[in-house]
Amino acid sequence: MTEHSDRHVSPNMALDQLVARRRAEGARIVHLGFGESGLPVFPPLVERLTAGAGRNGYGPVAGAPDVRAAVAGYFSRRGTPTDPEQVVMAPGSKPLLMALQQVLPGDLVLPAPAWNTYAPQAELAGKAVVRVPIPAECGGVPEPAALRAAVRAARAAGRRPGILVLTLPDNPTGTLAGPRLVTELCAVAAEEELTVVSDEIYRDLVHDPARPFLSPAEVLPERTIVLTGLSKNLALGGWRIGAARFPAGAWGRAVRDRVTGYASEVWSTLAGPMQEVAAYAFAEPPELRAHLAASTRLHGAVARAVHRIVLDSGADCRAPQAGFYLYPDYGPLREELAAHGVGDSAGLQHHLLDRAGIAVLAGHHLGDDPGALRLRIATSKLYGETAAEQWQALESADPAALPQVARQLDVIERGLCALAVAPRGARAAQRPA
Ligand SMILES: Cc1ncc(COP(=O)(O)O)c(C=O)c1O
Structure with missing residues (x-):
């Protein structure tokens, strides 16, 4: 199956399938592109x-x-x-x-x-x-x-x-x-x-x-x-x-x-x-409410940790209040992104996937202006690969500090903060003669 054969599939589902294929080929990708709650069944x-x-x-x-x-x-x-x-x-x-x-x-x-x-x-x-x-x-x-x-x-x-x-x-x-x-x-x-x-x-x-x-x-x-x-x-x-x-x-x-x-x-x-x-x-029933409360606490803690990174990386972003999403606007970094050859939301999505190994969903897929530098980050698949890791995250008082979460937060921080740093050649080219 080629990547293009998915063009009639919903863009979030197409991205999820693309990430699965790239991972199967050996790529390491932090998956922030799919709004699925990465938790085990209660x-x-x-x-x-x-x-x-x-x-x-x-x-x-x-x-x-x-x-x-x-x-x-x-x-x-x-x-x-x-x-x-x-x-x-x-x-x-x-x-x-x-x-x-x-x-x-x-x-x-x-x-x-x-x-x-x-x-x-x-x-x-x-x-x-x-x-x-x-x-x-x-x-x-x-x-x-x-x-x-x-x-x-x-x-x-x-x-x-x-x-x-x-x-x-x-x-x-x-x-x-x-x-x-x-x-x-x-x-x-x-x-x-x-x-x-x-x-x-x-x-x-x-x-x-x-x-x-x-x-x-x-x-x-x-x-x-x-x-x-x-x-x-x-x-x-x-x-x-x-x-x-x-x-x-x-x-x-x-x-x-x-x-x-x-x-x-x-x-x-x-x-x-x-x-x-x-x-x-x-x-x-009460046991279900308790499980839901723990899930909500986890989603909130990890979304807030990623929100801090997003702000540090130079984007504008509303603070998360519910669920497991962030919607940063990299408009403030338009010049820096241009030096990376990124001028629209599609370019930003591709750049993050190809250069930083971070999958996000570009804003134009959500009906936003394609020229805006906005994207959706889903933070719900950062809790761990295995059910055991996910249960540990659910029970943790500080889930962002758990190794399986912290490791991915590091990749996100490096990838997003690199957006503000113009590539070497571009910087030289921008310098006045
Ligand atoms: C806003 C919103 N509504 C509905 C759905 C779909 O949910 P369901 O699994 O119930 O079809 C989603 C899933 O991503 C969603 O984000």
Whole structure:
């Protein structure tokens, strides 16, 4: 397989495969390019999976009653009282997002940057994408005044903006929009008659448990659909468990029914053993909460360690607040990078992979300006190669100091700090005659 044969694969997945191939060829690469929680499976989840092996019937399309009740409880404990009827389960939140793009009318409005799957899904569903820049303080949401202006300009140009996707907390910036911003955005969404799709898959990974979280479903309950899943908080990406919460009332029921109809033709139902896992996980027993708290502490500690390196290397970067991402801007080093032959985000991604052995995802893959020198760093695969190392990281009071983590932080520091140092020939060439 050549590297180019992957060009239709999602860029983060293509990069992950490229890293795997280069590693198989003997290259040493620090992998900061894939947003997968590099943690082992929590053992009670394995027990539930095994216990669920007998669930071999198809079962209801939207999910079994016990699972939908557990998910309704999960949402109800988070300030959004939910009836099990409002819940639909799926093999991951990605198919639910796709179903929503298929059944909801109108074009898609996205923050720029945003997770790399939203826009290609819109394209598959025959929708146009309207991009709106994020505010200075955080990502995952558009700046409210810019949102209003962009929606109106899009309408004037013949587009039909209809769906606003918000990512709370955000991939790629690792930040969480605060309640004031969410309230303002919901006011604009109501005014402009947009349906809000709130992707809250990182909600349980907010580093500071005291940080306030306001879901658009609390502000604009009648027109907000919330998505969540177990891929990130419980490191179960490969198990494929996602859930959607639809609004109560006639409109919410109609959208839910259309999504369920779509599901019945595409994935039928969430796999039976996964329903057993979901019923346990969404009920959030104390041991699971403790595991989640340890995971969140680890993600926060390592993201903060990499953030310090990123700032030292000369980039601007928002401080991480949730999940396991950073979104540095190397604009301040534009001149130094030009001396390395790097002038855009694609060049920066290639330079870091080829010269420093560091895999990152360039910002243009996330809908950002290709000429900007921004990139996404995922810090979640730095905890160790083996499950034993990862458990050690989970239990450590200072995970950044563990040898398996510190070794990789050194490579990152050397690689990123070298960006500010012009290559010798370039320096000589720049010197005035
Ligand atoms: C913002 C966001 N939403 C959804 C997903 C996909 O999750 P799932 O595994 O539930 O399909 C991801 C995974 O990277 C993500 O970052």
